[in-house]
Amino acid sequence: MKFHEWGVGVDPDESCWVESVKFNISFLVIVRVFFEIGPPAYEEIGCADFVPNNLDQGSQFSVPYFENFEQVFSKAASWMKHQRNINITNMQSIDYKMKNDFDASELDTQRSFFVESGRYTTKYLRILRICFTRSFKQHQSQQPAKQQHRDKPPTLQHQHTFPQRQHQMLQRQNSLQSLSGLQPPTYNHSIEAPNNPAPITECRYVTFEPMMLSSGGIIGIPLFERLSETMKRAMLWLNRTNSDVKLISAETVPVRMFSGNQYGNHEVTYTWNRGEQKEFWLLVIRLYLTGTIDVAPPDVIMPPFLNKKHHRHHGSVGSGSDEHDECCCVM
Incomplete structure (x- = not known):
């Protein structure tokens, strides 16, 4: 989201902004979660970023050349085929500010704040971010990983979940229900962890x-x-x-x-x-x-x-002519 440091500050619900060559624009990456109030799903949220590789560093007379979005998506699709027990919830392309014109390895997709100059050139690289959920009950002894994926699909690692954390989540859910005044639906069956999602082939x-x-x-x-x-x-x-x-x-x-x-x-x-x-x-x-x-x-x-x-x-x-493409x- 865009905001001016001299303005009203960060407001995720702001619906308009003003740009001018006289001022810099500040960007803050936020995470917005849409959820339903109901019985606990016993899930955690994760994400994986896929970054274009540099194919040509360019020169004084030519711009650097990076993999196109189709090639980035191909790496993401290969990664998804190797994953088990995750449910893909969202896929999104995001522009991240670059520090170096030709080295994508320096692109920090965990960076949450950057500034776009009002007078100078700001360069971006478009990545693909995949968000997913994973059941608590299926994984109990591994550690999380947040990686940038380029050529080789890495092995997804998982997070150890303590009982205290589940208890805190239940307390948080109860407070949300109290504030909203909504009551969760009742069910006649016991709450179980969801079935293991099949890998996306x-x-x-x-x-x-x-x-x-x-x-x-x-x-x-x-x-x-x-x-x-x-x-x-x-x-x-x-x-x-x-x-x-x-x-x-x-x-x-x-x-x-x-x-x-x-x-x-x-x-x-x-x-x-x-x-x-x-x-x-x-x-x-x-x-x-x-x-x-x-x-x-x-x-x-x-x-x-x-x-x-x-x-x-x-x-x-x-007729199948090329104009339809x-x-x-x-x-």
Whole structure:
């Protein structure tokens, strides 16, 4: 989240902010947990970060080149195949500030605070963070690990949980119930730890880009469909794919359109912000899925306006021409 050190301080519920070349912007990484009030689940929360490798250090006349997001996701998918007894709850791409232009090993994904300059260039590397839960009762004698994963999927280690900690969690839950005035539902069966989740053997992601309705000409601003229309196409696509496909999580990903090394490409992981430069942003929708994915026909994911335009200029929508690839990218 963004905040000004001279302002009202850190407010996770703040919904707007102001940027200016005269001031620096401070960023604080927070953890927001959504939960249900009910019987204890006897779970702990963990996360694993996957960082792009540097493929080319660049030169005075070229920028460094890092693995794209698909390659980072491939490492994460390989890691998930080797894990047991964890339940993936969220997958999210996050931009982390870089200290060194070409050495990703110096990227500290545990750093919770950094500053974006209002006048100078701030460089970022986009990582993939996977959050998961794990049952207390299944693991009793190992230690936690928080690692950055690059080439080799590491072995996940587990945390020893003391009875006092479980007691503290129950006390915390009771206090939340008292404050909220809500009562947990009653059950006729005893509370047991959840069954061991099966490892995720096949994981993919699908990215939906807003369709450009007008280029804006030479000096104009491009016009894109609204995000709600993009989401409708994503939901329609999801309903038309195989029944065994399950949604893990979804996110909206901001992409720089004309600057910062991205130029509208959501697969680029190395980017930057120049404080004095105006920026245009495009929001794409990314779905993280498990199961065998069948790509739906193009007419399912194209909005009606573009369907008519496509029929007029390119003939049948189902012809399989390359123009449809911009509507949905399956990785």
